[in-house]
Amino acid sequence: GAVVSQHPSRVICKSGTSVKIECRSLDFQATTMFWYRQFPKQSLMLMATSNEGSKATYEQGVEKDKFLINHASLTLSTLTVTSAHPEDSSFYICSARPRVLYQETQYFGPGTRLLVL
Amino acid sequence: AQKVTQAQTEISVVEKEDVTLDCVYETRDTTYYLFWYKQPPSGELVFLIRRNSFDEQNEISGRYSWNFQKSTSSFNFTITASQVVDSAVYFCALSERTSYDKVIFGPGTSLSVIP
Numbered sequence: 001g002a003v004v005s006q007h008p009s010r011v012i013c014k015s016g017t018s019v020k021i022e023c024r025s026l027d028f029q030a031t032t033m034f035w036y037r038q039f040p041k042q043s044l045m046l047m048a049t050s051n052e053g054s055k056a057t058y059e060q061g062v063e064k065d066k067f068l069i070n071h072a073s074l075t076l077s078t079l080t081v082t083s084a085h086p087e088d089s090s091f092y093i094c095s096a097r098p099r100v101l102y103q104e105t106q107y108f109g110p111g112t113r114l115l116v117l
Numbered sequence: 118a119q120k121v122t123q124a125q126t127e128i129s130v131v132e133k134e135d136v137t138l139d140c141v142y143e144t145r146d147t148t149y150y151l152f153w154y155k156q157p158p159s160g161e162l163v164f165l166i167r168r169n170s171f172d173e174q175n176e177i178s179g180r181y182s183w184n185f186q187k188s189t190s191s192f193n194f195t196i197t198a199s200q201v202v203d204s205a206v207y208f209c210a211l212s213e214r215t216s217y218d219k220v221i222f223g224p225g226t227s228l229s230v231i232p
Binding site: 049113 | 154160161162164167208212219220221222223224225
């Protein structure tokens with residue numbers, strides 16, 4: 001089956017620093033990638049949708065200047081949490097939609113746990 | 118707007134009991150997809166099933182079965198003869214064709230199977 005990887009799997013950083021999370025589709029091309037955030041004991045909340053070569057579309061309430069998304073290629077999207085604060089500590093999950101037409105299935109990455117001290 | 122409701126926040130069952138997890142959804146689209154995912158303590162989502170809105174056939178896969186009823190906008194999930202390894206959070210999710218297939222998750226149901 002299709003594989004999506006995320007790197008790093010876990011990161012701890014100091015308040016005020018920026019953290020970059022990578023999402024890669026390993027064996028397929030993804031025109032669209034999605035970023036989710038999950039706080040403890042809560043559901044996954046969609047943060048943004050990114051299409052290759054264009055600006056990401058952010059969900060209401062998500063600060064686009066704080067969560068920078070770049071989807072520069074068909075296999076890689078990055079999420080940068082700028083000037084991270086303790087309230088940004090969360091589980092970040094990406095998913096990738098294959099490029100093949102009419103194949104709607106999305107594939108989720110294993111997630112990245114971010115802890116901001 | 119699309120919405121997914123999972124009324125059961127937490128469920129506890131004794132091993133070997135059957136358990137049904139409820140899911141009710143809202144959508145204005147005629148074409149949509151419904152999903153169930155399992156999230157064990159490790160956090161990684163495990164895909165269980167995807168159902169097309171035009172396919173109301175119930176499905177069985179081993180101990181898992183799904184009941185899709187468009188008339189009541191429900192997509193319930195039943196685990197037969199539950200096992201301890203079934204303990205996890207289960208999410209029902211919805212994806213609309215007109216929203217570029219972004220997946221909206223329900224709040225999740227935490228299932229604990231007690232030995």
